[in-house]
Amino acid sequence: MEQRKTVVALQGVEKAYDGHQVVHGLDLEVQEGEFLTLLGPSGCGKTTILRMIAGFEHPGKGDIFLGGQRVNDVPPHKRDVHMVFQNYALFPHMTVAQNVAFGLKMKRLPKAVIETEVENALRLVKLESFAGRKPRQLSGGQQQRVALARALVNKPLVLLFDEPLNALDYRLRKEMQRELRHLQQTLKATFVFVTHDQEEALSMSDRVVVMREGRVEQTGTPRQVYEDPENLFVASFIGETNVLSGKVLEIPEPNKLKALVEGVVCVFSSKRRFSPGDSIKVLLRPEDLRVETLAAKPDTEGRFAGRIVEKNYKGATLDSVILLDSGVRLLASEFFDEEDEDFDYQLEERVSVGWVGTWEVVLPDAP
């Protein structure tokens, strides 16, 4: 495995405002060339972490290292990191070019160098023809690119993003996500991105840090946190998921368990260890569910029986809500199958619900 340099390291970092703890003993390392996303609901401390790396906040406890050097007491303007702000914070009295040149000017670089660098940066974000405009004459997406160019042009150790895509509409957002990812990979730059949007986090990042109330809940690749969530919070925060309660009956073989879930005896696979009698939560993603009408498949062994109470046509998928006989609602999201004539259910139709084997996640029922 290639050994990459650690660009940012946080060790035992804590932060409190007025006695209210917002970050608890945080350890975090960002590798060179990595796209790391801090993901969590608002108030989970992710922005505070970003601001501590940038130098706007001082950690109460612990240390912050940038490029191997402890920077706790280094003011923001002497740190080799740059931030793309939530509302861009473009200087309204300066042109696009002046905005981008600002950082280089502060480094007192020669004029000619600044000019070329600014030109290159603007070309990178496809805004070379907007150099002379004022920020307010640009669209939201263009302003976003200027903010990006203004940070990129200084070639910082690490670029910080504080929910920069929030103000953009859905399509522009998607476009910027792809573009950011592309830029990051071509420049081999290190990005630390903060967002509360799980879709954004999954689609762009090399690694996702899921946070809640100032603590890290799980760190992993997008695939790991989606497919193998370590706890209920991660599972329900990232993507939609159905949560079912049950009790372990027996362990027929290693990595398998037989359990009574919603009145049905099922067999699940899990790498976690359970003993008979344990309370468990079974997580099933809507897209992993398979719904069959009872008419087409009367055998309900190991499947949940219920009836369709809602169906939503979503274009690529058909989302249906099934009310199980136990009273629990399941959300199923299925791709259209041209071959299947019975695909479209009727409301109130009796169905049985199964799932793609081994794609379930079984977690101990947290006390």
Added chain:
Amino acid sequence: MRLRNPTKTLAIGSFAFWLFFFVLVPNVMVAVVSLLSRDESSFVSLPFSLESYLRLSDPLYLMVFIKSLNMALVTTLVCLLAGYPFAYILARLPGRFRRVLVLLVILPFWTNSLIRTYAVALILRTNGPLNWFLVDLAGLRDTPLDLLYTGTAVVAGSVYVFLPFMILPLYAVLERMDPAYVEAGRDLGAGWLDVFFRITVPLSMPGILAGCLLVFLPALGLFYIPDVLGGARDLFIGNFIKNQFLDARDWPFGAAGSVVLTGLMGVLLLIYYRGMRRLGEKVL
């Protein structure tokens, strides 16, 4: 259309009425008077003449204008230099301190400014508290300062009276300013000085212009502060106009001075609006 909203019609109507009778009519009257001749018994009389304006072009009166402009300019500069740091700090204080301090800035308005000017005179006079402090208490000087009845005293008094007019618009702009701009500047490698002069000051330009205008224009037409603090030594436009109306009883001459002053202020306002438009700020 207009009748559909009676409140709006009434508001606009009364405002127009007010402007017409209390702004337009008096100004037209002053302009007309300035073109009349002086009369011992009834203040003014026909025929129309430009004599008052011709008399104003005397270098003596030109000096009065220049001196007034100079005094107003110095007052404005001192107010800006003193008011900016104050407004800057004020805008960054926690909410409760801020409210108290803004109240303290406005508080002097509750006392008549003429009375406050006499208070300044009391402080500045040879055996007043200032000299008592300088000579007797701190021992910084052997002899008392002769401040009263000097240009410095006039500027000091004017700054004292007009400072709130500088602080309030500056505070309004600085308080509204998104702190992210300063952070972005710091983030991009700018130290405090660079952030202040390259970001904070340019972004607060609307407040600077508004404050300067609010101080400069009234300072230009002042008469009681020079009267009380400057003694009879210096004559400013305001004193000149007041003297013509109340003492010399030469209404046309005083009115001519007033028209020129109004014209001067009009030009300055025009420059202000132009400047604001160039700043890209919507004025009102």
